[in-house]
Amino acid sequence: MNKSSEINTIWNQLLPLLEKSLNKPIYEALVSSTKPVTINSKCLEIAVPNEVVKDWLSKHCVTLIEQEISSIYPEINKVEFFVGHSEMFTTPLLEETTSSEAAAKPIVASNPFLNQRYTFDSFVIGHGNRFAHAASLAVAEAPAKAYNPLFLYGGVGLGKTHLMQAIGHHLASSNPRAKILYISSETFTNELINAIRDDKTLHFKNKYRNIDLLLVDDIQFLAGKERTQEEFFHTFNALYENGKQIVVSSDRPPKEIPTLEERLRSRFEWGLTADIQPPDYETRIAILKKKAELSDLSIQDEILSYMASKIQSNIRELEGALIRVIAFASLHGSELNITLVDKVLKDIVGPVTAKTNISIDIIKKTAAEFYSISLDDMSAKIRTKEIATARQVAMYLARELTKSSLPKIGEEFGGRDHTTVLHAHDKIKTARKNDLEIKQAIKAITEKLKSYAP
Structure with a gap:
């Protein structure tokens, strides 16, 4: 039953029933964005794009969905929702075939694996993304001739994936035989691990080195993975030397990605680097x-x-x-x-949102008060655990809540290097997921900062 074709058959029977039972805004805004994944113990597990969709479906639609699905498939009596990785909704265009099969099968523009909503027509151009949009369009119209590679960077949810996939759609439309592959760096890593484990590295290389356009999301996650970086380096070289287009995205520019090999960093800088700023x-x-x-x-x-x-x-x-x-x-x-x-x-919007006008000084002062240390300790060279944690939390909040650059933040914390700020940010970002004390500290300090927000 867990074969994707069988699950999709059930899903395709279910959707028309839900469309009839729900009003149009609910169906189009919530249900149509979901994707069935697997069936475990009579429970259909459904991936959703974000927490908003998950919460609404769980609270208001789960009973209806369970009733409708049991009417067409009695063996299923329960549904559960989970937030899936973005790539679950934008599956790679190349399936696992032999290299000869891949060469024989053209990738057509109607292929469903790129998100159909992510086109140039649906992209809203503004001051913060105009340059990145122009660069992406130039690449789409002249692959491997305009800018190769194209490196897009910016914060979460600013449109990097949209532009990357728009390039894919444009090329697929102008050249239906073009072989296009969109992946995340996480998928690249996992497939490499599986290929090594299953002794299929030749197949892995054939898959990634025989395409016309490679789109890799979140390339920063290659940092620290030596074997993965080595393989991506060779993949990059093979595609580049054969005149194929490479587009990668990251949450930061190449020079700010820690533990990224210099040879990869230099190749990312061969072409054009374009940043995307938050929309005005x-x-x-x-x-x-x-x-x-x-x-x-x-x-x-x-x-x-x-x-x-x-x-x-x-x-x-x-x-x-x-x-x-x-x-x-x-x-x-x-x-x-x-x-x-x-x-x-009211529960998702407050005075403090990403990139406010709150100063770094106020963040330092508020964090120092919370941790009961002096303001001077924030800039001092003291490295006790308590002071180091307070300083790292403050750096994290400065990165999250201000428009200041990494060097500027480092300067405000006693002239520290930008890599120190980046390390602190990444460390606290990871820690807040599992460390209750860090999570509570960030929440308390952020609440206090709301009183300073304009």
């Missing part, structure tokens, strides 16, 4: 309008403008907020107004 107010409004338009929804400009003023961090949160508001209004039969928006978003 006007761009956020345009993004919301585009999202509403694509969902065939009519929403007052006043409401969209208000939401754009509240969500300032990234596009993913912006679109998630719109989905949440639409879903709430539809489920409760409420009028869509600013009062409702405030009610729905």
